[in-house]
Amino acid sequence: MLGNPTSMMREAYSLLHEGTLALAEAEMNGIRIDVEYCEKMKRKLGKRIALWEKQLLQTKLGKVWQKEYGKKLNFSSDTQLADILFNKLNIKSKKLTKKNNQATDAEVLEGINVDGIEILIKFKKANKNKNTYLEGLLREQVDGILHTMFSLVMAITYRSSSQHPNFQNFPKRDLESMHLIRGAIYPLKGFQNLGVDYSSVEVATGCFYHKDPTMIKYVTDPKTSMHRDMALQLFILETLDKKHEGTEENPGELNLYQGAKNGFVFPEFYGDYFVHCAENLMKWAKDVILKNGMPLKDHMKAEGIGTLSKFTEHVEAVETDFWENRFKVYNKWKEIWWQEYLEKGYFDMLTGFRCQGLMNRKQVCNSPIQGTAFHLLLWAFTEMNRQLKAKGMKTRMMGQIHDEMLMHLWPEEKEEVFQMCRQIMTIEIRQRFSWINVPLNIEADLTDVDSAWSKKKGVKI
DNA sequence: GGAACTCGCCAC
DNA sequence: AAACGTGGCGAGTTCC
Numbered sequence: 001m002l003g004n005p006t007s008m009m010r011e012a013y014s015l016l017h018e019g020t021l022a023l024a025e026a027e028m029n030g031i032r033i034d035v036e037y038c039e040k041m042k043r044k045l046g047k048r049i050a051l052w053e054k055q056l057l058q059t060k061l062g063k064v065w066q067k068e069y070g071k072k073l074n075f076s077s078d079t080q081l082a083d084i085l086f087n088k089l090n091i092k093s094k095k096l097t098k099k100n101n102q103a104t105d106a107e108v109l110e111g112i113n114v115d116g117i118e119i120l121i122k123f124k125k126a127n128k129n130k131n132t133y134l135e136g137l138l139r140e141q142v143d144g145i146l147h148t149m150f151s152l153v154m155a156i157t158y159r160s161s162s163q164h165p166n167f168q169n170f171p172k173r174d175l176e177s178m179h180l181i182r183g184a185i186y187p188l189k190g191f192q193n194l195g196v197d198y199s200s201v202e203v204a205t206g207c208f209y210h211k212d213p214t215m216i217k218y219v220t221d222p223k224t225s226m227h228r229d230m231a232l233q234l235f236i237l238e239t240l241d242k243k244h245e246g247t248e249e250n251p252g253e254l255n256l257y258q259g260a261k262n263g264f265v266f267p268e269f270y271g272d273y274f275v276h277c278a279e280n281l282m283k284w285a286k287d288v289i290l291k292n293g294m295p296l297k298d299h300m301k302a303e304g305i306g307t308l309s310k311f312t313e314h315v316e317a318v319e320t321d322f323w324e325n326r327f328k329v330y331n332k333w334k335e336i337w338w339q340e341y342l343e344k345g346y347f348d349m350l351t352g353f354r355c356q357g358l359m360n361r362k363q364v365c366n367s368p369i370q371g372t373a374f375h376l377l378l379w380a381f382t383e384m385n386r387q388l389k390a391k392g393m394k395t396r397m398m399g400q401i402h403d404e405m406l407m408h409l410w411p412e413e414k415e416e417v418f419q420m421c422r423q424i425m426t427i428e429i430r431q432r433f434s435w436i437n438v439p440l441n442i443e444a445d446l447t448d449v450d451s452a453w454s455k456k457k458g459v460k461i
Numbered sequence: 462g463g464a465a466c467t468c469g470c471c472a473c
Numbered sequence: 474a475a476a477c478g479t480g481g482c483g484a485g486t487t488c489c
Contacts, residue, residue, distance in 0.1 A: 077485055078468060097468065105469055128470065132483060157479055159473090166481045169472035177471085272477040366478045402473045466487080473479080
């Protein structure tokens with residue numbers, strides 16, 4: 001096959017070749033780190049961690065732990081923790097690990113009521129932030145500049161990966177961790193930090209493959225909304241209250257639209273099923289209040305759904321409707337795509353990559369979508385980098401997170417860069433890849449000059 | 462003393 | 474029938 005590459009495969013190779021060069025330039029440009037801040041916060045966290053360890057020893061959990069392990073006591077050891085909780089304190093974990101051991105993850109710990117457990121939870125989070133992130137930044141930076149690396153040859157899906165440190169998993173959703181870690185990360189001196197990302201790009205990319213008319217309508221017609229419709233169906237409502245509508249993110253505020261999106265639609269796309277969705281949705285929505293002041297719980301009860309098992313039945317019906325009626329063409333595509341893989345032993349992505357090897361059904365149906373979605377961003381990233389240099393502009397590439405490109409923006413070039421992003425990411429990309437069958441939309445975040453990544457705000461692009 | 466494994470947790 | 478996809482990485486543990 002390599003001796004006689006098709007033109008598609010040459011194109012695929014070229015995408016990675018040019019992409020690698022563009023990413024290498026971003027690596028060289030680097031990211032500015034506030035080293036003193038990192039050291040200060042590391043010391044601060046270190047003190048807190050030491051204090052919590054001391055306090056833990058005064059709690060029931062700590063006392064039992066110390067009695068059992070003495071000098072070998074290690075509050076970072078989940079093996080020891082599991083022994084103490086599940087053998088010594090006779091608690092039962094609500095979850096099992098992959099290897100069928102009782103899990104000790106954050107969710108399990110949150111549900112356990114033992115003196116000291118809250119301190120342990122704080123201890124674990126602080127350790128993660130200190131050891132993984134702050135120390136990672138300090139270790140990898142050179143003269144205050146971080147040259148994190150991107151690879152296009154690691155991920156089985158032909159997505160990218162990032163190392164030393166991983167630029168793609170700095171905390172974002174947990175606001176405390178977000179401020180702590182992203183507060184250390186700056187644009188180059190005199191620049192702003194700009195991030196431009198594709199909205200729901202995996203949903204759009206799915207349409208290139210399955211061409212489901214209902215999904216295409218959702219993605220194309222701004223008057224429609226898949227997540228809103230699913231929220232209405234899941235929570236048996238006629239309309240959504242304003243605060244439960246749309247994608248506006250108010251951290252801390254429970255929003256039915258976001259709930260349907262993250263608790264049902266995406267898990268279903270990735271291959272999860274109604275039992276998990278029902279459990280998670282129920283837990284997540286327990287404190288939601290509707291506009292008329294009625295707790296969502298009471299509303300559901302009035303609709304005949306007062307228990308988890310009733311809700312699970314309901315979500316099962318919603319799931320059946322989701323795949324058999326609403327997105328039946330998508331569902332059919334998954335089956336055909338899988339059968340073709342079984343017959344041929346490989347499948348080809350629209351971007352020209354051939355995926356071979358032993359894969360399960362979910363991998364076979366997810367990989368082409370994940371990989372292709374990333375390739376759109378990669379092409380745009382490469383093109384943006386090329387045009388910035390060709391025009392002799394000062395703005396330069398900083399990094400990439402699967403569906404988002406990050407730049408050091410030279411303030412005077414803002415309008416031109418915005419225009420280039422719109423042009424490349426939504427228009428030129430459709431000339432480059434003729435199989436794109438729905439409009440692509442972009443969103444942007446921006447910091448002030450010399451301001452930390454944590455201070456980023458949405459901006460119209 | 463290092464390789465390999467497990468678990469947990471961060472991102473999309 | 475069964476039931477969440479892709480990564481990196483730190484810490485603890487076990488094995489050689």
